[in-house]
Amino acid sequence: MKALFFDGSLKLTELPVPEPGKDEVLIRVLYSAICNTDLEITRGYMAFKGIPGHEFMGEVVSGSGKFYGKKVVGEINCYCGECYLCRNARMRHCTSRTVLGIYAHDGVFADYVVLPERNLHLIPQDFPAQLAVFTEPLAAAVEIFEQVHISPSQKVYIFGAGKLGLLISLVFKMNGCDATTYDTNETKVNKARSMGICAGLLSTLNDQDKAEVCVDCTGSAGGISQAMTHLYPGGKLVLKTTVANSSKIDLNQIVINEFEIIGSRCGPFTPALNLLIKGLVDPTPIIAKTFDFTDILAAFEFASKPDTLKVLIKH
Template identity: 40%
Template sequence: MRALRLSHHKKPSLVEVPTPEAGAGEARVRVHMAGVCSTDLHLARGYKGGFEGTLGHEFVGHVDQCPDAPEWLGRRVVAEINVGCQRCSRCEGAVGPNHCGSRQVVGILGRDGCFADWIVLPIGLLHAVPDDLPDRRAVFTEPVAAALRVMEQVHVRPGARVAVLGDGKLGQLITQALLSVTTPTLIGRHPAKLAIAEARGARVALGEEEWGTFELVVEATGTEAGLREALARVRPTGTIVLKSTFHGLTHLDTSRVVVSEVTLVGSRCGPFTPAIEALRSASIDPEPLIDAVFELEQGPQALQRAATPGVLKVLLTTGA
């Protein structure tokens, strides 16, 4: 099969690899469509010490092999990305496999991803896709789940003053998710991107505008400047949610955090079931974020396009 793989100290390239087989407790999924995430671009630049393997963790496809659960055969699915050991206290307890100390992460850590014709995953990660949810929307399930995680972790009261920093893909989805409870302000530096959120009903502001302080600030830039901005924009006793990983160490004015009694919340993967429903009902609409769709054969060009300043979402299709 074809796979867009990353080898140590080399650029991502499309190669032929053996088609995987589903083992005990696993399903093989024929990938239809996959989304390029900023994490994929960071990995291609050497993030996390150099991932080697097939990239990609956002996808939709159909199950074509599942020896232990034949009821999944033929079903369209999306899948969660954290593969825990299922034996430790975290996996078996309330913390869950997302924080297993031995976990693999699809296309990110120790496990091949979805920029390929097929991917093999544990059955427990699968979620069925409704018939009325097309692939172009279903492929956004993983990042929409991450956006919804904010409201799992932090109570957002109706009408709350909330700001989202960063008008990229994740910031856009978080803003749409927050619209279900309040009218957030998306703060960014690109008028065309801000216009997308404004059309959905959000308030928008260019970075240099003064909008006062907010009780909740979601930092979605993944930059040290964004972190400083979040601390400047949050009110005393407010909350900052850190939604993006940072490349390298960052500096934070911890004295200000202490004096202003600011709560810092790290946020990562989120719930798939409500994400699927949000996409099905169009309460979250990712279509305006799609910049281009490439064939898998054009995988390296797709990554180049996704890394172009101003570009939002790039998708890959396998032709399945």
């Protein structure tokens, strides 16, 4: 099969079709999307070697279970089901987990991918693939509401109007929160506004402007300290940024101001799919361009430009 392979550099190559193990199925990838994590992987994040890619929609082509021949999306954390964390409903943190296209598990930038059947979610057969590929990043946005109680009267600042920042902003907007999204890039601010998101240029924010909840999805190492500057004492800081070069932050500020810091990664697929299927969140304006899989190297180059939003791959 054709596959994108990373071992210090990206190359499009021929690799054997993967063999599903016990309780796993083979999936033909129909659509995928490039995430910031994929770009960070090419910069050394997680020291990953193999086939990257974790946002996808595909069709199950093996097994005889309820998924055979059906269109699916798949959760990216593959877990043991037996360790302490799995037994305590924290499967996404399983001590022996592998992560699709990110850690010890080949990903979706290939003709085929293998995943445990229990990771799969059926989608309506006629559901647009361009929307289905947003399930994983939208789940990451929904995760904030699984973790933090945010009341409608609390002021929220979201830093970063990139791919994930926009999805997070849409979910906050849908929840009726008093949220404003800030970015340094005027094009991104205008994009956010065109999607009905309350957004502004970061330069218009003064040091005295503070919120009860700050969400950092800048994707840059300095984003955390910047978000802390705009948090009220006793406020909550939600961190979404993962970068290959980690940042140094002043922990004294957290102690003195009694900030609550919440690390936030992957989220639940079921509510994310609900939002997409019911049309409550429409990520279509976030799509920058769709490339054919054979042009995936060009797609990566395009996605690496600073103001590029979501790049989709048609397999």
